[in-house]
Amino acid sequence: METNGIGDHASLAADFNKDKERVEWHDETLWWIRQKRDKNVHQIPEWEQLREAASQIKLNVLSDLNSYLQQFEANAISNGIKVHWAADAAEHNQIVHQLLKNAGVSQMVKSKSMLTEECGLNEYLAEHGIEVIDSDLGERIVQLAKEAPSHIVLPCIHKKKEEIGDLFHEFLGTPENMADPQVLTEAARGHLREIFLTRRAALTGVNFAIAETGEFVVCTNEGNADMGAHLADLHIASMGIEKLLPERRHLGVFLRLLTRSATGQPITTYSSHFKKPQKGKQIHIILVDNGRSVQLGREDFRNSLKCIRCGACMNTCPVYRRSGGHSYHAVVAGPIGSILSPNLDMKKYADLPFASTLCGSCTNVCPVKIDIHDQLYKWRQVIVKAGYAPATKTATMQVMSKTLSSPALYHLSGKAGRWVLKYIPFAVNNKFNPWYKQRDMPEPPEESFGEWYKKNQTK
Amino acid sequence: MSSREKILLAVSQNQPERVLLPDISLFERKATGTVQKFGAALSSIGGKAYYINDLTEIGIIIAGIPAINGRVVNLVDGLPIKNAENIIYHLAAHDLQNVEWAILKANFGVAENGAVWITEDCMGQRVLPFICQHLAVVINQKDIVPAMHEAYELLSRKPYDYGCFIAGPSKTADIEQSLVIGAHGPRSMTVFILLNE
Numbered sequence: 272m273e274t275n276g277i278g279d280h281a282s283l284a285a286d287f288n289k290d291k292e293r294v295e296w297h298d299e300t301l302w303w304i305r306q307k308r309d310k311n312v313h314q315i316p317e318w319e320q321l322r323e324a325a326s327q328i329k330l331n332v333l334s335d336l337n338s339y340l341q342q343f344e345a346n347a348i349s350n351g352i353k354v355h356w357a358a359d360a361a362e363h364n365q366i367v368h369q370l371l372k373n374a375g376v377s378q379m380v381k382s383k384s385m386l387t388e389e390c391g392l393n394e395y396l397a398e399h400g401i402e403v404i405d406s407d408l409g410e411r412i413v414q415l416a417k418e419a420p421s422h423i424v425l426p427c428i429h430k431k432k433e434e435i436g437d438l439f440h441e442f443l444g445t446p447e448n449m450a451d452p453q454v455l456t457e458a459a460r461g462h463l464r465e466i467f468l469t470r471r472a473a474l475t476g477v478n479f480a481i482a483e484t485g486e487f488v489v490c491t492n493e494g495n496a497d498m499g500a501h502l503a504d505l506h507i508a509s510m511g512i513e514k515l516l517p518e519r520r521h522l523g524v525f526l527r528l529l530t531r532s533a534t535g536q537p538i539t540t541y542s543s544h545f546k547k548p549q550k551g552k553q554i555h556i557i558l559v560d561n562g563r564s565v566q567l568g569r570e571d572f573r574n575s576l577k578c579i580r581c582g583a584c585m586n587t588c589p590v591y592r593r594s595g596g597h598s599y600h601a602v603v604a605g606p607i608g609s610i611l612s613p614n615l616d617m618k619k620y621a622d623l624p625f626a627s628t629l630c631g632s633c634t635n636v637c638p639v640k641i642d643i644h645d646q647l648y649k650w651r652q653v654i655v656k657a658g659y660a661p662a663t664k665t666a667t668m669q670v671m672s673k674t675l676s677s678p679a680l681y682h683l684s685g686k687a688g689r690w691v692l693k694y695i696p697f698a699v700n701n702k703f704n705p706w707y708k709q710r711d712m713p714e715p716p717e718e719s720f721g722e723w724y725k726k727n728q729t730k
Numbered sequence: 731m732s733s734r735e736k737i738l739l740a741v742s743q744n745q746p747e748r749v750l751l752p753d754i755s756l757f758e759r760k761a762t763g764t765v766q767k768f769g770a771a772l773s774s775i776g777g778k779a780y781y782i783n784d785l786t787e788i789g790i791i792i793a794g795i796p797a798i799n800g801r802v803v804n805l806v807d808g809l810p811i812k813n814a815e816n817i818i819y820h821l822a823a824h825d826l827q828n829v830e831w832a833i834l835k836a837n838f839g840v841a842e843n844g845a846v847w848i849t850e851d852c853m854g855q856r857v858l859p860f861i862c863q864h865l866a867v868v869i870n871q872k873d874i875v876p877a878m879h880e881a882y883e884l885l886s887r888k889p890y891d892y893g894c895f896i897a898g899p900s901k902t903a904d905i906e907q908s909l910v911i912g913a914h915g916p917r918s919m920t921v922f923i924l925l926n927e
Contacts, residue, residue, distance in 0.1 A: 277747070300906070300907055303907070304907070316758065316866070320756070320757070321757070324752045324754050324757070327749070327750075327751070327752035328752060328754075330749040331748075331749045331750065331751045331752075333745060333746065333749075334745055334746050334747060334749040335748055336741045336745050337738055337741045337742040337745060337747065340738060340741065341738070342736075356732070356734040357733060358733040358737060358738055362733060368900060379839070407900045407904070408904040408905070408913060409902075409904035425903075425904065426904070427908075429907075430907075431906065432905050435905055439902070452905035452906060452910055453908075453910050454906035455905055456755050456902060456905065456910040456912070456913060458737075458850075458914075460912065460913065460914060463914060464827075464914065467914070468824060468827060471805055474767065491905075492900070492901050492902060493900055493901070493902050493913035493914045493915065494860045494900040494913060494915030494916075495913070495914045495915045497856070497857070497860045497894070497915070498857070498860050498861065498914050498915065501823055501855075501856040501857035501860065501861075502823055502824065502857055510738065512741070517751060519878070519882060519886065520754070520882040520883065520886070522876075522878070522882060523754070523757065523877070523878040523879040523881065523882045524757070524879075525755060525900055526878050526895075527842075534903070536773065536775065536894065536897075537771060537774075537842060537843035537897070538843040538845050538878075538897045538900055539897070540775070540897050540898055540899070540915075541860075541894065541895070541896060541897075541900075541915070542845070542892070542893055542894065542895040542897075543893075543894045544840075544892065544893045544894065545892055545894070546842045546890060546891050546892060546893075547891035547892070549856060549891075549892075558737070558824070560733075563741070564737060564740035564744055565826045567740075567741060567744040567745055568740075568743070568744030570746070572748065573744075588787045646902060654841075662922045668897050674922070683821065705743065720793075
């Protein structure tokens with residue numbers, strides 16, 4: 272199925288799988304992060320209670336979002352922060368553009384914000400003559416490579432250090448064939464320090480916003496959000512409307528869960544609480560809907576709005592680990608991306624809920640207890656009913672349902688299968704059989720269970 | 731209809747029946763965190779803890795760190811550091827770009843993760859703990875709480891315009907998951923814990 276001109280998950284994953292060594296490396300690296308997560312999580316005896324509390328707090332937020340949004344707005348305004356509302360991506364981008372125009376700024380530095388990726392902000396601003404430089408190291412690397420992030424926490428996890436060395440040699444003037452992470456990071460530090468010191472506007476994402484106090488929290492390990500925001504005159508913070516928490520003390524629960532789930536650290540290096548602007552400077556918050564209020568109305572799928580973007584579901588997912596983030600052709604990849612993306616465009620992302628084995632590992636590690644694998648299963652049904660199911664899947668399902676509903680057909684096809692595997696295995700052991708890729712076909716049994724039972728029943 | 735009204739209307743039409751907030755007081759242990767746990771957590775995230783009985787020990791320890799040369803900003807009351815600046819509020823944030831060391835008072839520490847909470851009034855300038863090459867902070871042993879729940883209880887008692895939990899030096903693992911200390915912020919983080927106060 273061609274859904275978007277670049278191929279669906281299966282064909283993009285097949286491309287990724289051509290480089291066997293890279294797939295192994297990708298798989299093992301993400302699994303290593305999952306193990307770090309486990310090690311850290313197991314030191315917290317109340318971990319399961321924390322997950323449950325976080326889930327309940329988020330459910331409360333979603334059930335009373337209307338009042339929390341207004342409470343947050345009123346408190347932020349009284350703290351001296353300007354609040355804007357954007358119904359969709361286009362309006363968000365226009366607001367950012369207008370703020371920069373008013374400030375007479377044509378260059379902006381940005382820390383990590385998946386929301387601005389979702390809105391296509393960099394491209395929009397480039398069209399309007401404004402240059403954006405991403406300051407998170409991983410995001411800067413994919414920006415130089417003219418690629419999208421392949422993971423929400425580890426944007427360039429798909430790249431080898433030699434490729435990053437080549438990019439830095441071309442753009443930052445590091446020596447040729449230099450691939451030492453220490454040296455490359457030092458080069459990026461020098462390059463981006465210059466950017467931080469010369470940009471008058473900075474945009475950051477928002478990890479949490481507190482209705483009770485009107486403040487918002489940004490978490491980074493590198494310190495890039497703070498370097499950008501504190502050195503700029505204008506700080507723009509973009510947030511989805513679901514990022515709210517009712518009270519500040521709820522952060523105690525969420526900051527304990529977030530980074531342990533994400534990278535296996537006990538907390539990010541920096542958890543910055545922005546309450547009021549610095550003297551003579553401005554903070555603007557943009558509250559973005561862009562489909563979230565629609566998802567809120569979908570009973571089966573609204574829980575996906577509890578997501579705190581830790582990426583644990585990606586690190587644990589056997590499909591993500593072996594297919595790479597870009598195979599999801601969406602801003603957010605992996606299991607959570609596969610339940611968020613169809614909400615934005617069901618047709619374009621019809622293939623994603625099928626890119627899963629439904630093993631449930633994502634649901635088990637989710638720090639806010641989103642029923643991810645159940646939602647994947649439910650999206651499949653919605654997508655098939657809406658007529659967007661991949662054509663090969665629809666055809667196979669029709670054959671399956673015919674065969675399974677007729678005993679005669681069922682026995683005949685079983686016999687035929689065993690005969691083929693025994694006498695002409697090359698008929699299925701070839702590249703036209705998708706199951707055969709990376710797998711061997713099973714040894715055929717001599718007889719079916721039905722035949723064996725008939726024979727042995729009378730004895 | 732403005733986008734604000736549109737969004738609020740759509741949200742109120744689509745939000746489910748009200749779910750009650752859970753009781754999270756059960757996570758608060760009220761006991762003080764141990765200094766050993768704090769030190770171990772800090773060293774596991776790349777920081778270094780020193781246990782001192784008197785502020786004057788800091789000068790001796792710092793003098794023994796070879797990297798200490800260049801511009802030093804010291805905002806800790808009663809801490810004598812030679813050739814350090816003590817007043818920076820009148821400067822522009824950009825004027826701090828060549829600060830080698832910054833020494834600040836932190837409000838308190840968190841044992842479970844090695845983080846310290848620092849509010850803007852301890853920073854002189856918001857950018858200082860980020861732009862300096864090396865960061866050192868001083869906390870009192872009695873100001874170490876066990877976990878984040880107690881931390882939020884404590885920080886709610888003192889208003890702030892900006893505050894930050896800082897846990898170790900700036901770091902990144904974006905290149906092949908190799909940990910590199912010193913991404914954009916400080917290359918080292920030292921916490922001096924005053925034992926007898």
